[in-house]
Amino acid sequence: MPSHNQKLVGCNGFRQDRANNRREFLKIGALGMGGLTLPGLLRAEKASGITSSHKAVIMIYMVGAPPHQDMYDLKMEAPAEIRGEFKPMATAVPGIQICEHLPKIASIMDKVTPLRSVYGSPTGDHDSFICYTGRSVQNQPPGGWPSIGSTISRLMGPTNPSVPPFFGLAPNAGHPPYGSPGHPGFLGVAHGAVRPAGPIRKDMMLSNINGSHLGDRKNLLNSFDQLRRGMDAQSGMDGIDSVTQQSMDILTSNRLVDALDLSREPNRVRERYGKGDANNYGDGAPRNMEHFLTARRLVEAGARVVTLNFGRWDFHSSNFSECKDTHFPLFDHGIHALITDLHERGLDKDVAVVAWGEFGRTPQINKEAGRDHWPQVGGALIAGGGFKTGQIIGATDRIGATITRRPVHFGEVHATLYRHFGIDPRAVTLPDYTGRPNFLVDDWHPMPELI
Numbered sequence: 001m002p003s004h005n006q007k008l009v010g011c012n013g014f015r016q017d018r019a020n021n022r023r024e025f026l027k028i029g030a031l032g033m034g035g036l037t038l039p040g041l042l043r044a045e046k047a048s049g050i051t052s053s054h055k056a057v058i059m060i061y062m063v064g065a066p067p068h069q070d071m072y073d074l075k076m077e078a079p080a081e082i083r084g085e086f087k088p089m090a091t092a093v094p095g096i097q098i099c100e101h102l103p104k105i106a107s108i109m110d111k112v113t114p115l116r117s118v119y120g121s122p123t124g125d126h127d128s129f130i131c132y133t134g135r136s137v138q139n140q141p142p143g144g145w146p147s148i149g150s151t152i153s154r155l156m157g158p159t160n161p162s163v164p165p166f167f168g169l170a171p172n173a174g175h176p177p178y179g180s181p182g183h184p185g186f187l188g189v190a191h192g193a194v195r196p197a198g199p200i201r202k203d204m205m206l207s208n209i210n211g212s213h214l215g216d217r218k219n220l221l222n223s224f225d226q227l228r229r230g231m232d233a234q235s236g237m238d239g240i241d242s243v244t245q246q247s248m249d250i251l252t253s254n255r256l257v258d259a260l261d262l263s264r265e266p267n268r269v270r271e272r273y274g275k276g277d278a279n280n281y282g283d284g285a286p287r288n289m290e291h292f293l294t295a296r297r298l299v300e301a302g303a304r305v306v307t308l309n310f311g312r313w314d315f316h317s318s319n320f321s322e323c324k325d326t327h328f329p330l331f332d333h334g335i336h337a338l339i340t341d342l343h344e345r346g347l348d349k350d351v352a353v354v355a356w357g358e359f360g361r362t363p364q365i366n367k368e369a370g371r372d373h374w375p376q377v378g379g380a381l382i383a384g385g386g387f388k389t390g391q392i393i394g395a396t397d398r399i400g401a402t403i404t405r406r407p408v409h410f411g412e413v414h415a416t417l418y419r420h421f422g423i424d425p426r427a428v429t430l431p432d433y434t435g436r437p438n439f440l441v442d443d444w445h446p447m448p449e450l451i
Helices: 020-026 031-048 103-107 129-133 148-156 200-204 211-235 240-252 254-260 267-273 289-301 319-344 410-420
Strands: 056-062 088-090 097-099 112-119 166-169 276-280 286-288 305-310 351-356 378-384 403-405 429-431 437-439
Touching: 056 129, 056 148, 056 289, 056 319, 088 103, 103 319, 112 403, 112 410, 129 148, 129 410, 148 166, 148 305, 148 410, 148 429, 166 289, 254 289, 267 289, 267 319, 276 289, 276 319, 286 289, 286 305, 286 319, 289 305, 289 319, 319 351, 319 378, 351 410
Parallel strands: 056 305, 056 351, 166 305
Antiparallel strands: 088 097, 112 378, 276 286, 351 378, 429 437
């Protein structure tokens, strides 16, 4: 059995989109760099307008693809080499059973909806792209498809000038797509995710920075703005002075810093979420319970979309011990804490939560006690958003290999999330680099079972 400290590399065939990883340099705390991005974001907000709505989405990317048949769709009548070690347990909704090692999720089954028939990955390669866009990486328009966070940033802008609309709780990972928060594609870096991880936390604590340091930062911003002025003069953009001032408002406001300061939460709430492990798991993401709490605090502060990368679920070996000992307990705890907290705070209708990976796992357990890639079907969990919960959507055959009832494409879930924001994904378009209009999703409708 490999240790989580052992170097783990992505599977053969994965795509390393290093160019898109440039968004990491656009951290809000590095004010000199931020001068290049925040004015652009705010300028785009002026162009698109701000609505008074504050719906939000928290999307949990289960890095590397979890085993759907060991979580929400156990196959007790299948042969042992398919069935595996886990047993089902009853939940808060009579007739619905899930894995015995997810007892906290079972206790709130009335507040969640497992999807047992998710499909759409075209190749079975590891990439967070389909989770964040609902689309295939193939046949993209110039610039690439934008993630849902970037799309919402472009269409709706921020709810508050001091809180950007799109955040990604993901440090860099050994396999770049595992650390992706969702890329902006043809919408450009102005609509990329703000990533408040690592040194940025200290960089944003302006109370610990004296006036001369802040002055140096303003000078840096001014130098970048001079460059911007020359570029914008050619493209006909104006109003840069007011936009730059709004950028400074973000960087000097306490609103965002306070949202990221978990010490402001009562101890009982912090204890409910716990800490987990802030270190990356192999070449994947952390199993950081505080990220669940941070996500809730960010949407309360005004964020519209928060993506959260969790763990490293690519269990080609030791699937059952990895699930039972390292991933299920923390995932179960984090989802339960987040969903119950949202309900207690009256946010369950405004905040939608989705947890999923890029595909499912093979029915056949391999000789290393693992499950391999299976793009034919996977699973997901949906909650909040005012959705109809306490139900199961979709079904697979007796070995969990093929969909037998209600296939659910990633794009359908995205269409449902856009509807949650009050956006018709089949009516609204955005132009790519060539000026060609593109619908927000492919030809998918919102899921009637949820709305």
